[in-house]
Amino acid sequence: MSWLVTGGAGYIGAHVVRALAAAGIDPVVVDDLSSGHAGFVPEGVPFVQGTILDKDLLVSTMREHGVEGVIHVAGFKYAGVSVQRPLHTYEQNVDGTRIVLAAMADAGVHNIVFSSSAAVFGTPDVPLVVEDLPKRPTSPYGESKLIGEWLLRDQGVATAASDSPLRHTSLRYFNVVGSGDPSVYDTSPHNLFPIVFERLLAGETPQTNGDDYDTEDGTNVRDYVHVADIAAAHVVAAQRLAGGEPIEPAYNLGSQNGLSVKQIMDAMARVTGIDFTPKIGPRRPGDPDRIVATGELAARDLDWRNRYTVDEMVRSGWEARRTAH
Incomplete structure (x- = not known):
C-alpha cells in the first residue's frame, strides 16, 4: 500500500515524501508545481503533475497506486498575500480540500493527515498556545485552514456510521525551517530563513521588523521547528491512522519555548560566518510579542520532539541553499 502526498514537490511535502520512504511506506506525489519543484521529488517516486482541483485525476491516481491514505500538504500558504488574493486562497485551500475528500x-x-497551520489561532493573547484555544484567524489563509479542519471533521461525522468511516487528524505548525536533505530547501519569498539567506548571499544586510516588543531582547518570539521533525510527525500520524490507533482531531507541533528573531539573527551570523548587525525596520501591523505552542499532545501520540538546536536549524538550511546557489 502507498500514501498520496499532495504538494509533495514542495519544501515541506518533499520532506514528508522522504520520511515516508524511510519508514518503508511507498509515497505517491501529486503537485501542480505552482510553488514546488519537480527536482525535489526523489527518483523512483511516482509523480503526477496536476492540480488537486482535478477530482478525476486524484481518483485515478489513488486507484492506480492502491493508495491507503492521503497526507494533504498542498495549498496556497502565504498569509499576507491571501489578504490581496482571498478568492484564490479559498479556491486552493477550501475547494482543494473538499475535492481531495470527495476523491x-x-x-x-479513508485516512487523511491534513497540514493545517498556527494561523487558525490568529494572534492569541496567551503565552502558550494549546489545541483547544479559541480559533480567531486574521487572514483568509488562516480562515481557509480552519475551514479545512471543519471539512475533515464534518466528513468524519457523516461517515461515522458507515463501514469505512473517515479517519483524520490535522497538524498545526508555525515557522518551519531548516533542511533534512541538501537537495531540498525553502524557496518561499515570505519566510524569515530564506529572506535572510538571500540577502546574505547578495551581500545585503538582513532586517528585523521592530525591536521594542515586550520580550527579553525586544524582538518577536516565535515557534521555529525543523522541517525533518515536522515530516516525521506526519508519518507517525499516518501510521496511527492506518493502524486504527486512537488519534486526536488536531495537534500543535510547537517548540514549547520559542526563539526570538534576535536569537535567529545571532545564529545566522555564527553559522554563516558573515558578521552583520540587522537593520531595524518598523513593526509589522498586528504582530504579537510572542506566539509559542505546546507540543505535549503531539509528544504523547506522534513521537514529536525538537531534535535540532537553533544553530543546527540554520546550518542545515544554509547548506542546502548554498548547494543550490
Whole structure:
C-alpha cells in the first residue's frame, strides 16, 4: 500500500515524501508545481503533475497506486498575500480540500493527515498556545485552514456510521525551517530563513521588523521547528491512522519555548560566518510579542520532539541553499 502526498514537490511535502520512504511506506506525489519543484521529488517516486482541483485525476491516481491514505500538504500558504488574493486562497485551500475528500470517498480511501497551520489561532493573547484555544484567524489563509479542519471533521461525522468511516487528524505548525536533505530547501519569498539567506548571499544586510516588543531582547518570539521533525510527525500520524490507533482531531507541533528573531539573527551570523548587525525596520501591523505552542499532545501520540538546536536549524538550511546557489 502507498500514501498520496499532495504538494509533495514542495519544501515541506518533499520532506514528508522522504520520511515516508524511510519508514518503508511507498509515497505517491501529486503537485501542480505552482510553488514546488519537480527536482525535489526523489527518483523512483511516482509523480503526477496536476492540480488537486482535478477530482478525476486524484481518483485515478489513488486507484492506480492502491493508495491507503492521503497526507494533504498542498495549498496556497502565504498569509499576507491571501489578504490581496482571498478568492484564490479559498479556491486552493477550501475547494482543494473538499475535492481531495470527495476523491477519497470515490476511491475508497479513508485516512487523511491534513497540514493545517498556527494561523487558525490568529494572534492569541496567551503565552502558550494549546489545541483547544479559541480559533480567531486574521487572514483568509488562516480562515481557509480552519475551514479545512471543519471539512475533515464534518466528513468524519457523516461517515461515522458507515463501514469505512473517515479517519483524520490535522497538524498545526508555525515557522518551519531548516533542511533534512541538501537537495531540498525553502524557496518561499515570505519566510524569515530564506529572506535572510538571500540577502546574505547578495551581500545585503538582513532586517528585523521592530525591536521594542515586550520580550527579553525586544524582538518577536516565535515557534521555529525543523522541517525533518515536522515530516516525521506526519508519518507517525499516518501510521496511527492506518493502524486504527486512537488519534486526536488536531495537534500543535510547537517548540514549547520559542526563539526570538534576535536569537535567529545571532545564529545566522555564527553559522554563516558573515558578521552583520540587522537593520531595524518598523513593526509589522498586528504582530504579537510572542506566539509559542505546546507540543505535549503531539509528544504523547506522534513521537514529536525538537531534535535540532537553533544553530543546527540554520546550518542545515544554509547548506542546502548554498548547494543550490
